[in-house]
Amino acid sequence: MSQDARLSRVLHVLIHLSLRNRTMSSAEIAKMLSINPVVVRRMMAGLRDRGYLQTTRGSSGGWYMALELDEITVNDVYEALNEPNLLITGLAHDHPTCPVEASVNDMLNNVNAEAELLVLRRYRATTLADLAQDAMKK
Amino acid sequence: MSQDARLSRVLHVLIHLSLRNRTMSSAEIAKMLSINPVVVRRMMAGLRDRGYLQTTRGSSGGWYMALELDEITVNDVYEALNEPNLLITGLAHDHPTCPVEASVNDMLNNVNAEAELLVLRRYRATTLADLAQDAMKK
DNA sequence: TTTATATGTGATAGTGTTTGTTACATTAGG
DNA sequence: CCTAATGTAACAAACACTATCACATATAAA
Secondary structure, X not given: OOOEOHHHHHHHHHHHHHHHXXXXXXXXXXXXXXXXXXXXXXXXXXXXXXXXXXXXXXXXXXXXXXXXXXXXXXXXXXXXXOOOOOEOEOOOOOOOOOHHHHHHHHHHHHHHHHHHHHHHHHHHHOEHHHHHHHHHOO | OOOEOHHHHHHHHHHHHHHHOOOEOHHHHHHHHOOOHHHHHHHHHXXXXXXXXXXXXXXXXXXXXXXXXXXXXXXXXXXXXXXXXXXXXXXXXXXXXXXXXXXXXXXXXXXXXXXXXXXXXXXXXXXXXXXXXXXXXX
């Protein structure tokens, strides 16, 4: 399957929005990411709904930050994207009564759950301010 | 994105092949998994190439184990599937010189790498015999 | 030797998710 | 009013796994 770059893109945008401390239109953001403005609006809608961003319509409207970078974690952004799947490895459920299938799937489920926990733990421990500070050092 | 059930399916098949200790045709395996025989042949080809399985063509041909279950790890099977991607979270590479993008991607890369390492460590530590033994207890 | 039955593999379509694009209603500043 | 922005619906494109058909090749068994 293919991959999902929304988290990477949205984090990038949020930090720029905060550093520039001004409103940016979807078109301006889209050009920055080399993607389509409609895709920008779609992927940022959840962040507006959760109060991390605000938008204004009409002329000279656009997107601006509603919180500081240290008030938002990577996990907050991940959840605002509707918590997309993290892992590709899926389970086959063809013989629900087969103990071999159950044993295989239990193992894969455990491994996936551990990996997911690790990722989410890191997401929760990282604020956007941490990322911005890291960027300053480059 | 959608997910990839090949690892789950192949592990299931290998354990059955070994427990039954006989040749099974692609059609028989396909019925067991409720999938198409051609898909079976394709997803098991790498295992044959690596010597975990053998095939015979012609009448009464099919697939049989070439090794014991305790000689194969989950990681061996994963590699025989050509090491498909484990994680969905991808990186955006639109502004290679932007330090913010670099900082975001470094973080995501580190997290992904750690999660992948965890998964592969578990895959390497688990033999098919472990899974079969676990299935016996159910 | 012929026949039936396998695998091996190319070609093409189906499926689900992200991304691309168009279209248009809605909103708001100048 | 006019311009420029968001909000969304609708639908196509891209991508990977899966489904299916077709057929060459191989081989056991009659």
